[in-house]
Amino acid sequence: MMYSLILVRFGEIGIKGKNRSDFERKLVENIVQMLKGMDVRVMRADGRIWVRVGERDNYAEVIERLRFVPGIVSVSPVREVPLDLEEIKKSAVEIMQRLIHTSRKPVTFKVESRRANKQFPLSSPEIARTLGGHLLRHIPDIKVDVHEPDLVLWCEVRANEAYIYSEVIPGPGGLPVGASGRVLLLLSGGIDSPVAGWMALKRGAELEAIHFHSFPFTSERARQKVEDLAKILARYAGKVRLHVVHFTEVQKAIRQHCPEELSITIMRRFMFRIADRIAHQRKALALVTGESLGQVASQTLESMYTINHVTTMPVLRPLVALDKTEIMRIAKEIGTYETSILPYEDCCTIFLPKSPKTRPRVDEAIEAEQNLDIESLVKEAVEKTETVVFQRETESF
Numbered sequence: 001m002m003y004s005l006i007l008v009r010f011g012e013i014g015i016k017g018k019n020r021s022d023f024e025r026k027l028v029e030n031i032v033q034m035l036k037g038m039d040v041r042v043m044r045a046d047g048r049i050w051v052r053v054g055e056r057d058n059y060a061e062v063i064e065r066l067r068f069v070p071g072i073v074s075v076s077p078v079r080e081v082p083l084d085l086e087e088i089k090k091s092a093v094e095i096m097q098r099l100i101h102t103s104r105k106p107v108t109f110k111v112e113s114r115r116a117n118k119q120f121p122l123s124s125p126e127i128a129r130t131l132g133g134h135l136l137r138h139i140p141d142i143k144v145d146v147h148e149p150d151l152v153l154w155c156e157v158r159a160n161e162a163y164i165y166s167e168v169i170p171g172p173g174g175l176p177v178g179a180s181g182r183v184l185l186l187l188s189g190g191i192d193s194p195v196a197g198w199m200a201l202k203r204g205a206e207l208e209a210i211h212f213h214s215f216p217f218t219s220e221r222a223r224q225k226v227e228d229l230a231k232i233l234a235r236y237a238g239k240v241r242l243h244v245v246h247f248t249e250v251q252k253a254i255r256q257h258c259p260e261e262l263s264i265t266i267m268r269r270f271m272f273r274i275a276d277r278i279a280h281q282r283k284a285l286a287l288v289t290g291e292s293l294g295q296v297a298s299q300t301l302e303s304m305y306t307i308n309h310v311t312t313m314p315v316l317r318p319l320v321a322l323d324k325t326e327i328m329r330i331a332k333e334i335g336t337y338e339t340s341i342l343p344y345e346d347c348c349t350i351f352l353p354k355s356p357k358t359r360p361r362v363d364e365a366i367e368a369e370q371n372l373d374i375e376s377l378v379k380e381a382v383e384k385t386e387t388v389v390f391q392r393e394t395e396s397f
């Protein structure tokens, strides 16, 4: 096999001491979980994590999964070579040929070497020079550039073998899932909220999700779509508990008793109230939404303020700093985009008023809610909430 080992780089700059060892332990745990059922062994050595890939599995498939483990900065497939200079040279040429295979322009490179085994007859600079010279003689159209090479070939000389690697495949970075506590994601069927959930996962949050469903105004297929999105998020989270709230009664009450231009604001205030309640039950410490700042009624700052007023929980909005193209790029990358764009209606679109108020004030919202029995509506919705748990399905990759 070309590669039998994978080097995993991790760690945020500045994580030290106990936090660092917790980080490492959590990350190893998550990697083991992510690779469950595969023929691999996960090890820690030299402040790095290594994954040994057995006969039954292909390193490329292992990398495909590691690419999405929060906390991993990058991975490299590693070739193990006997401690013999001729073998090392041969492997270096093979790896280099493979890497430049697709490149049309001449490639620049440098060799970096590290010698942990002081018995090896050549020093690190000598290894780098020897390999560099050998590559130049055996591969046409490559040049050395020590400052800004297109690729770096690493050679690590260890006690019993040498490791050669070059490819660096970026991971998501961030923190291992579970390192920061639990959050509750308001998951609609749209493009944004699954991306917001992924961003929270990347910062180490353990994810649960809540969805407001308005059957029969919205179809079972709309609910299925959200379940599919939760399932995709479970690939990265390991597990996602989805709370499905039956929102129809609340919406009917709003339609009957509140001024139409404030119905969206009030509906969202109810979403936050119910989410707040369920978050407390589930010991989640923050809500997460896919909101960003914009022109539409529910996303002006005034509107956000008025909606947010019903909860004291932190509401994380990881997408405020991103623009739509960036959000779409991430949605495609994590695999939620295709599901998100399916055309099933959302509960908000159904009740969309003709001219919603774009800058609703808190006192206006409170006044508009006067004829509602807020507590019983919330209580009933919470009591009737259904919970579905999605575990990572390894075949889903």
Ligand SMILES: Nc1ncnc2c1ncn2[C@@H]1O[C@H](COP(=O)(O)OP(=O)(O)OP(=O)(O)O)[C@@H](O)[C@H]1O
Residues within 6 Å of the ligand: 185, 186, 187, 188, 189, 190, 191, 192, 193, 194, 210, 211, 212, 213, 288, 289, 290, 291, 292, 298, 299, 346, 347, 348
């Ligand atoms: N039916 C719902 N169930 C749960 N959360 C919802 C629902 N509708 C909206 N939300 C939450 O409110 C946020 C803002 O919703 P809105 O429809 O204004 O924006 P959006 O940009 O279309 O978001 P998305 O693409 O996630 O649907 C969503 O990102 C989501 O977090």
